[in-house]
Amino acid sequence: MDTTHTLDDYFKDGAPCLLFNVEELSHTPPYDNHLAHRHEYYEIYLYQKGQGKHTIDFTSYDYRPGCVSVVFPHQIHQLKYTPDSRGHVIMFNEELFCSEMLRKELRAYCVDLKTRLNLLKLSEAQFSEIQVLFQLIQSAFNDLNVLGKEQIRHLIKVILLKLMDYSKTKELSQQETSESDLYYSFSNLVDLHFKEKRLVSEFADLLSTTPKKLNAISKKYGGITALQVIHERIFQEAKHLLAFSGLSHKEIAYQLKFDSPSALNKFIQKKAGCSPSDLQNRLTQIYIKQH
Structure with missing residues (x-):
């Protein structure tokens, strides 16, 4: 549950x-x-x-x-x-x-x-x-x-x-503070809207910036592209649903707003290198109930 x-x-x-x-x-x-x-x-x-x-x-x-x-x-x-x-x-x-x-x-x-x-x-x-x-x-x-x-x-x-x-690793300059501010806002928006918005341009519009700038800042402060930030958040939620929700793969695909279960399968295969069922088995082994 x-x-x-x-x-x-x-x-x-x-x-x-x-x-x-x-x-x-x-x-x-x-x-x-x-x-x-x-x-x-x-x-x-x-x-x-x-x-x-x-x-x-x-x-x-x-x-x-x-x-x-x-x-x-x-x-x-x-x-x-x-x-x-x-x-x-x-x-x-x-x-x-x-x-x-x-x-x-x-x-x-x-x-x-x-x-x-x-x-x-x-x-x-x-x-x-x-x-x-x-x-x-x-x-x-x-x-x-x-x-x-x-x-x-x-x-x-x-x-x-x-x-x-x-x-902390280092003090940030004024420019870096402004950039990290934007990255933090982007991360918060991804948390809020990752199910509905999948395009970098959609988040760039919300932040009144360009996809190019958002991508550069994501790589600088997160180590991955802006699209990868979005995909990582979707993947995190997919892992949670696979491990704990009890939902079928079809229901998970619907909840995460994939076009079809096969689209979810392709996404999981690309991110994890295995099928949703294999990932589900692997994840449930991580959180085994203590005795």
Whole structure:
């Protein structure tokens, strides 16, 4: 079943619904976390002890103490860890904490942000800084009041800012900032419209630019062409539907607005080098339920 979980799941039985939550790494959530799943909220994982594997959007990351993971809304993920593992996870809704920060003021830092923050291996000093911020948030959460909520909101922003700073490769020039701004807007529009719009020219029109410029910026900041950005997003959704939706290939083709099941087959064959059935078998092996 394709279920996207919300923070409301954590606040049942009359408990006030908050826009954030703090838990131990090994806590039992109100859903089956042995299965791959998605959230409508962000999660920041702090790994303090033990080891494991965090699979996010079909990429598996091996973590050790000193690592931090940020899982973005709607990313498919599954966490497996050893019994001795210790750590914490902070959950928070997008609208309260960081949507404006990530989409506007700091776009120059947001190129390829998901890939950079899905797993960060920090230095000892960096990890110590983040750990102190987690402790401050935990303390405020344990004795929550109006001022504590404000403290938590700002401390989460500080954590995100530090992680973005730790992960950046270089400072961007004014021109690069403008270009990355355009690339970030393009990526957001592809997320919103990939089912309806398949042509680079359609996105270029929405962004008041040219396909040539959009293609050049995509290659510079994403490493692939603008058309490949669109196709990668379609492929990501196709993989999700094949692995988790239970839909037939014909239904998936219809949902992704392919002209026919054979068009979907050709697309999958070109992207994955195999048939949709073979890809489906491969993907379901990635997210095997823990026992």
